[in-house]
Amino acid sequence: MNNWATRRCDLPVAFAGAFFKPESDQRTANDFAKDNFEFCMKSYVDKFITLFMSPLTSLFGKQVDATNSASDSINSIRSAMQTMYNAFSSYVDSMFAKVKTSAFELNRIMHYLRMATGRISGIAMSMIYSGLSMFRGMISAFQYVIRVVLIICTIMLIIIILLWFILFPVIPLILGTLTAVVSLVFALSIVMSQSLGAEASSSKSGFCFAEGVQVNVKHKDGTIHPTCVQDIKTGDELVDGGKVTATIQMDGNDIMLYDLHGIRVSGSHLVKGTDGIWKLVATDERAVKTDKESTVLYCFNTTMNIVPILSKDGTAIEFRDWEEMENDDDNGQMRWNYMILTILNCNDLNTYSTWKNDLFKPAEVGVSGKNVKIKTTMGFVPLSDIRLFDTHVVNRYGDPQRVLGVIHAEVENAQDTDGVWHTSFYEYHNNAWIRGAASVKQGTASIQGISLITDMGEYIVWDDETKQERIVRDFTEVGYQNIHKTYAFMSDRLCRNHPSTL
Numbered sequence: 001m002n003n004w005a006t007r008r009c010d011l012p013v014a015f016a017g018a019f020f021k022p023e024s025d026q027r028t029a030n031d032f033a034k035d036n037f038e039f040c041m042k043s044y045v046d047k048f049i050t051l052f053m054s055p056l057t058s059l060f061g062k063q064v065d066a067t068n069s070a071s072d073s074i075n076s077i078r079s080a081m082q083t084m085y086n087a088f089s090s091y092v093d094s095m096f097a098k099v100k101t102s103a104f105e106l107n108r109i110m111h112y113l114r115m116a117t118g119r120i121s122g123i124a125m126s127m128i129y130s131g132l133s134m135f136r137g138m139i140s141a142f143q144y145v146i147r148v149v150l151i152i153c154t155i156m157l158i159i160i161i162l163l164w165f166i167l168f169p170v171i172p173l174i175l176g177t178l179t180a181v182v183s184l185v186f187a188l189s190i191v192m193s194q195s196l197g198a199e200a201s202s203s204k205s206g207f208c209f210a211e212g213v214q215v216n217v218k219h220k221d222g223t224i225h226p227t228c229v230q231d232i233k234t235g236d237e238l239v240d241g242g243k244v245t246a247t248i249q250m251d252g253n254d255i256m257l258y259d260l261h262g263i264r265v266s267g268s269h270l271v272k273g274t275d276g277i278w279k280l281v282a283t284d285e286r287a288v289k290t291d292k293e294s295t296v297l298y299c300f301n302t303t304m305n306i307v308p309i310l311s312k313d314g315t316a317i318e319f320r321d322w323e324e325m326e327n328d329d330d331n332g333q334m335r336w337n338y339m340i341l342t343i344l345n346c347n348d349l350n351t352y353s354t355w356k357n358d359l360f361k362p363a364e365v366g367v368s369g370k371n372v373k374i375k376t377t378m379g380f381v382p383l384s385d386i387r388l389f390d391t392h393v394v395n396r397y398g399d400p401q402r403v404l405g406v407i408h409a410e411v412e413n414a415q416d417t418d419g420v421w422h423t424s425f426y427e428y429h430n431n432a433w434i435r436g437a438a439s440v441k442q443g444t445a446s447i448q449g450i451s452l453i454t455d456m457g458e459y460i461v462w463d464d465e466t467k468q469e470r471i472v473r474d475f476t477e478v479g480y481q482n483i484h485k486t487y488a489f490m491s492d493r494l495c496r497n498h499p500s501t502l
Helices: 011-015 029-162 168-203 330-344 349-360 480-497
Strands: 214-218 224-228 242-251 257-260 263-266 270-272 278-280 287-289 296-302 306-310 316-320 373-376 379-382 403-415 426-429 432-435 445-454 458-463 468-473
Touching (some): 011 029, 296 306, 330 349, 330 426, 330 432, 330 480, 349 432, 445 458
Antiparallel strands (some): 214 306, 242 296, 257 287, 270 316, 373 458, 403 445, 426 432
16 A cells, blocks of 8 residues: 555556455445556556557658658658759740840841832832823923924925015025925824833723633533623632632723733733733733733722633633632732722822821722712712713812723622721822721622722712711722832732742
8 A cells, every 4th residue: 555656556566456455435346446557557658658659650750851851852852843944934034035035136127128128119109200290391392392393394385485586596496405304204203202102101090801711610500601701790619710709890991901821811911821920911922912902901809819711712811800819828818908008198108197007908909889879960869870971070179081891799797788888998088098997897798899990090989977078099099090009019929928830
């Protein structure tokens, strides 16, 4: 009992605890023995668990220590990687900043080059127009001199008649001199008239086919029929040429035609040569000048930008359509817009900020609904009433001008409710030509539109929404007399897009 704390769990004592109950303990002997036994069992269990778990605890402790070491190593590696990443990121950021700066400078240089090219183009055009002006001035001076000489000769002839008897001895000499002078004057007049006639003929533009030229048309039942160009309609499917999206009728008077294997066509039309290169008909070795004319010439726009015309031996020769440039040539369309806008705005760089955003708009065909009003000498009349060869359509100055062409074109994914819609035109606004907004409504159908080609390359329409007149460019955009300025660009563009043809 004196060592109860250390001896109470001895086995004999634990089982015979009732005999060791102190007198001072209030519990019964059985309760004392029971409590002591439970205490001893708990002590034995604790010691067992401690002995059993000691190796596991030691093992877990070593694992924890190893884990901590591995975690420290990983943290060290991560810290090193972070340091390397920060250094690399700093280097890349510096290099990217330099690349961005270089790209900006390159873009600025390209912008300056483009402006310089525009100035050079303007200078070249100015020199060309100056040369033409000088040429015309010389012609006018010659005409004036000829008139003066003829007047002097007439006066001298009158003097000879009045003084016949006085001047009788020298009359043969005087008459011989007058005859030589008059002959020389008439010779110069003939040369100049031929020169002016050639100049007027060369200024005639257009790339179209004469009446009677045929193309294979595929009908809905699958049959193929040769069809004359004057009978082609929008929606017709050309064999190997896609669907016709626009038909163009043009004034063919005084336009020189060439015969290319039985195909009568204007010399400015683009044809695929035997070498696979797109070239002007006038420069093709197969083409021969003719003295025949066609009062009306015809051309088309197609989904493939190609018109396969039947030659005299029945084979098809490929020509470009009116639009010529492919619809998916986005870069080409942007460059086309730049060329057109610089021509229309006379290379005036002061207006560049006004139309620079128009460069990236689609170069779509400008057509209007049939009920759009056109200004004429008799007032505004519906577009559908305008006919080829009409002479009463007026320009912005009120001058009457001839209608040189009438165009019927399809507009897809649209709807026509009143016939007063229009697609995007080049419009005259605030002393500059810009690309205007379209008013045609979106839809699911293909609707028919109309456009014109005029002498001055423009006409006036009435805008029902704003109740104002709008000055718009005609179907040629650059004007009938300026179409030839686009030939070099288009030939170069087609060769770039089809390098295999080189």
